[in-house]
Amino acid sequence: MVEQAAKGQSRQGKRRRVLLLLACLFLTLGAAAFVYHPIWGQFEESTDDAYVNGHLIELHAQVPGVVTVIDADDTQLVHEGGPLLELDATDAKVHLQQAEASYRIVAAEVNRQCLEIVSDTAATLQKQAQLQAARDDLARRLPLAHSPSMADEELAHARDAVRIAEETLKETQEQAAAAHARVVSCDPEHQPSLQQARAAYVAAYLSLERTRIKAPVSGMVARRHVQVGQQVSPGDSLMSIVPLDSLWVDANLKESQLRHVRIGQKAKVVSDLYGSQVVYPAVVEGVAAGSGSAFSLLPPQNAVGNWIKVVQRVAVRLRLDKAVLEQHPLRVGLSTLVTIDTHDRDGSLQGIKAQPGDDSTTIVYAQQLDRAEKAADRLQLAQAHRR
Numbered sequence: 001m002v003e004q005a006a007k008g009q010s011r012q013g014k015r016r017r018v019l020l021l022l023a024c025l026f027l028t029l030g031a032a033a034f035v036y037h038p039i040w041g042q043f044e045e046s047t048d049d050a051y052v053n054g055h056l057i058e059l060h061a062q063v064p065g066v067v068t069v070i071d072a073d074d075t076q077l078v079h080e081g082g083p084l085l086e087l088d089a090t091d092a093k094v095h096l097q098q099a100e101a102s103y104r105i106v107a108a109e110v111n112r113q114c115l116e117i118v119s120d121t122a123a124t125l126q127k128q129a130q131l132q133a134a135r136d137d138l139a140r141r142l143p144l145a146h147s148p149s150m151a152d153e154e155l156a157h158a159r160d161a162v163r164i165a166e167e168t169l170k171e172t173q174e175q176a177a178a179a180h181a182r183v184v185s186c187d188p189e190h191q192p193s194l195q196q197a198r199a200a201y202v203a204a205y206l207s208l209e210r211t212r213i214k215a216p217v218s219g220m221v222a223r224r225h226v227q228v229g230q231q232v233s234p235g236d237s238l239m240s241i242v243p244l245d246s247l248w249v250d251a252n253l254k255e256s257q258l259r260h261v262r263i264g265q266k267a268k269v270v271s272d273l274y275g276s277q278v279v280y281p282a283v284v285e286g287v288a289a290g291s292g293s294a295f296s297l298l299p300p301q302n303a304v305g306n307w308i309k310v311v312q313r314v315a316v317r318l319r320l321d322k323a324v325l326e327q328h329p330l331r332v333g334l335s336t337l338v339t340i341d342t343h344d345r346d347g348s349l350q351g352i353k354a355q356p357g358d359d360s361t362t363i364v365y366a367q368q369l370d371r372a373e374k375a376a377d378r379l380q381l382a383q384a385h386r387r
Helices: 002-039 090-144 152-182 192-209 322-327 364-385
Strands: 044-053 057-060 065-070 083-087 212-214 219-222 237-242 248-254 266-271 279-291 313-320 335-341
Touching: 083 237, 090 152, 090 192, 090 364, 192 364, 248 279, 248 335, 266 313, 279 322, 313 322, 313 335
Parallel strands: none
Antiparallel strands: 044 248, 044 335, 057 237, 065 083, 083 212, 219 237, 248 313, 266 279, 266 335, 279 313
16 A cells, blocks of 8 residues: 555656646747847748749741751750741742832833932033033124124024023023932942832841741740641741849738838748758848739639628738759749748838840840841942942
């Protein structure tokens, strides 16, 4: 009996010690939570309703044609200016040859008209000299009009010569004026008909260039819609490109969490893909203009009798560090955990002024126009050497 009583007291002592330790643990945790919030917790806003987002650049056909070559497929990386696909260029080549022939015809006609201007100018000078000679001859004969040595018939012939020379000069000048009216300038840079023919040639060259579709930006191909042999028309969707080097995170914060969020604040992003081993430094880049429900396809109608308040969420865009993003690539739509440091509350919640950067420009289409202009310059120079 004594041993059993001793064992019972021992068990009760252990139970008291365990309960005491648990009570101390809960008290410590409560005290830590009580101290953490006013010192550190109030300067952090976090959410796991955050997802990776990026630009989805859709490519559309600019000219009609049949797909003959596909150079890039889904999940493949492409570089800016790299080939994506090609369309049958037979019609485009024929149109370019027609435009070149039309330019040569117009250039030859303008050259002929310019030669006519030169010829008419020389003829005008010649007729002016003839008129002056006839007038001089008449002037020499007029003082001898009443002299027996000057016959009336000779004087009449001299007057007729002046009249005929004046009429001939007037006719030549009218022809020269008409020739000048047809040709604004013999300089190709200022002749409208040549400029029109050149513009038609540049347009035909661009149509040929656009049969070779190139990537406007670097990224990964997604959602390819076309197949070899498929007929496409201008505006048809071909494929999409996602630039993986310019991704961001949309953190959907509750409206009550936006109170101390400011543009420029630092943040940390942890993705489910890599876990807590990889932390992406980020910066608050902007706050959406409205809640997600306000921009939904069917916005809520709150002017009803059975209205129930629902806490709204607003997307906060976080710009990721490109160096870390390059080392640990992400994909659009991945889940993340976001923690924003709100210590610095001097910034603004308003959006920053739009400033186009390197991620929002492409030189691919400007290069196409540049090649077309250079080809037109070569054609113009070759035609000038034939004069």
